[in-house]
Amino acid sequence: MGTSNTREFILESASRLFATAGYSAVSMRDVASESGVTPANLYHYFKDKEDLVRESLAFVFTDKTNPIEEIMKSPGDPAKRMERFLLWFSWLLMEDVIFSKLLFRELLDGDGSRLKYLAENVFQSPFSILVQLIDDYFETSDPVFVAVSIVGALLGHCQLSGMVSYLKEGKPERISPEAITRQIMMELQFKVRATNKSVGRSENA
Structure with missing residues (x-):
């Protein structure tokens, strides 16, 4: 196995362990064992x-x-x-267990240095694109706030989906990625219509 392949395999193994057991419960020796490398070799790729x-x-x-x-x-x-983004991100949160567990773990842990690292190196670009998409989609004085609200709604639906399924109003068809996407799109389109009506009234005044 080449150097790059070994490193990637270690990262895949570590991600599974961290998502399943949490950071504190997983040692470097655990990762080495899961990856099939020696602890010394593991430290060759990662300093700590x-x-x-x-x-x-x-x-x-x-x-x-x-x-x-x-x-x-x-x-x-x-x-x-926007619809394609909502559907894909909803699916990612609901169906990709490693992604969602690691993301929620980071948000709950609140480690400032890791959150800063992820914001700057991973999430900044897609978030900026989302803000621009919102700015293109409808008039708003604060597209950043709307973007955070949309992402927050998706995260909330994913976190609550297990509990909601046991509520009498929580039918399975209401917590699927398709249902979440459809409902958020309806809310956004309502805002678009309301904004357009407001603009029309101002122009006719």
Whole structure:
């Protein structure tokens, strides 16, 4: 196995362990054993556990968010691109266990240095594209706030989906990626219509 392949395999193994057991419960020796390398070889690729954690996060999140950027930059009107983004990100959160567990773990842990690292090196580009897409989609004084609200809604639906399924109002068809996308699009389109009506009234005044 080549150097790059070995490093990638270690990151894949570490990501699975961190997502399943958490950072504190996983040792460098555990990762070495899972990856089939010696502890000494592991330290050849990663200087310490914190370095391995950061690189594992970047490996998972970068790999998963690249298609989102392509979706948001794809041809078509802003509404269609927004719909594709919502569906893809909803699916990613609901179906990719490693991605969602690692993301929620980071948000809950609140480690400032790791959050800063991920914001600057992984999430800045797709978030900026989302803000621009919102700015293209409808008039708003604060597209950043709207972008955070949309992402927050998606994260919330994913986190609550397990509990909601047991509520009498929480039918399975309401918590699927398709249902989440459809509902958020309806809310956004309502805002577009309301904004257009407001603009029309101002112009006719």
